[in-house]
Amino acid sequence: MAERKQWKWADDPSLNKMELTKLEKDGLDVIETIVNTYSKEGFQSIESSDMDRFKWAGVYQQRPKDGHFMMRVRIPGGILNSEQARVLAKIAEDYGRDLVDVTTRQAVQFHWLTVESLADIFERLASVGLSSFEACGDCPRTIMGNPLAGIDPHEVLDTRPLVNQLEKFFLLNREFSNLPRKYKISISANIHNAAHAQINDLAFTPAKKTIEGEEVIGFHVWVGGGLSAKPHLAKKLDVFCRPEEVVKVAEGVTTLFRDFGYRQKRTHARLKFLVADWGAEKFKEELIHLVGELETQGEDLLKGWNGGYFYGIHEQQQKGLYYAGLSVPVGRMNAGELVELARLADEYGDGTIGTCNTQNVLIRNIPQDRVAAFQAEPIIVNRFKLKPNTFVGYAVSCTGTEYCNLAIVETKERMRSLALYLDDTVTLDTPLRIHMIGCPNSCGQRQIADIGLQGALVKTPAGMVEAFDIHVGGTLEEAQFNRKLNARITVDMLGPFLAQLITLYKEDRLDGEQYWRYVERVGLEKIQAQVDSILQTA
């Protein structure tokens, strides 16, 4: 076991219980215990204090708590190679009941794992340079990025080396394995904010600045974003960060969080609370105090928001090469399909696959003369479509009661069938992003959706019925979270209700006006009136 650290907060009498657990044994130490003990002696041998630490190994108990686990695997920057994809697929097949989920932070998630399988899974992941470590827990999680990095015509810099540096620096780094709470980093040089900067704890977005007569491409730095039950948009610091300063700045921000972040209450521990208290100005001063002088803000190169969607065949930076953005409805596939993706990546592309924060995937580097054959592949025609229908294509869902202990309602399968219903019922030629979540924790990022659906259970004469609260107008374009309407719609009504609401928008909107813009223009009261009239006639 590694040497114990003497943290400066160790003697604080007001620490919460989880903090004491973390001081007793670092989260990362559980990995060794899992490999040497628990995976040999089984579920019943697990110490309850270690069950919390399992998250540092990237595993979490799933619902019902009967000895099965979910595991999240880090996909740094959302790019993996075909060999890695095959290993992931084999793990799902051998241990995970053939299930692979792409998550809203570009990770890959398994379910149904037993503790006996974990040692072997860790080894298999390591054999291809992958890891589940610190994919959950109070530490730096999967580093989000632009899955098109290096080929993106809309990027100002290839961020792949930076993602790798950040990943190398933070992964298994015991200086940062005991943070007050989870910690999410995103870095992207895509001018359309592909990596959802404003909802991460620390984010780097593209910027440029003329320094001593020379134009430098670098980043602006955002801190303190996050969703969950108390969502906050990140604040932009008045600094400009050169690419070679990214790791230093990330280390500085993370050190501030580690040493000054709140450890008294877990519900008040994310970086957003420190940033809210200090303000961006003081945060910048403290950062400079740690890492040395930084340039002040330059020119922001962010232009709008692509929502993290890349559907279709598009020309890359490299002339003659194309990438293909594919739809994976609500992010779920099976092992065989992932193997197919690996084959497509090898046969048509450069062997790499991108995972998107919209729970979708993409294939990179397809030569022009291979595009037609690629498009004709049965799995592209029938399953991972290049041009999905509007609602299936823009539906996101969390895990829900199927596997999640906090869920109040079923979500994933429901979102999938709801999207199919809407595609059958309403024709709409512009994207409309619908996100569904099963509880207020917002894993499915309900707040940034055009229409966000949050589950509740309603008691009716016929018993408990699942229902959804409706939130409208979320976006990261002119960043704002969606707002709740006064309507709790039971699931039998949800499809018809949304079809009517969307039809009213469709008839009333300006040409091509997106839903969040429409809500912004006509106002929440008008949308509420639409809702009331639909419910009255129902």
Add this chain to the structure above:
Amino acid sequence: MAEEQAESFLYKLEAVLEGGRLLTAVVLAKSDERAFITAENNILRHTVAPPVIKELSLVEKKPIGRQGVGYVIETSRFE
């Protein structure tokens, strides 16, 4: 020892009474079904004349494995 299967949760439920009055109930229960029953019983106990509950919804649950779990509930202002 591994955690027990029948874990308890602290539930948050919202009730709309006839006349539009809103109540929030927080109850401890081992299942969603029990949470509804417990909430209704508590609402009955809380009111003098038996209220007509027009709508009762379960909106959040938190596992009670850890000290300090709770809810903040917005109430009406007294002016």
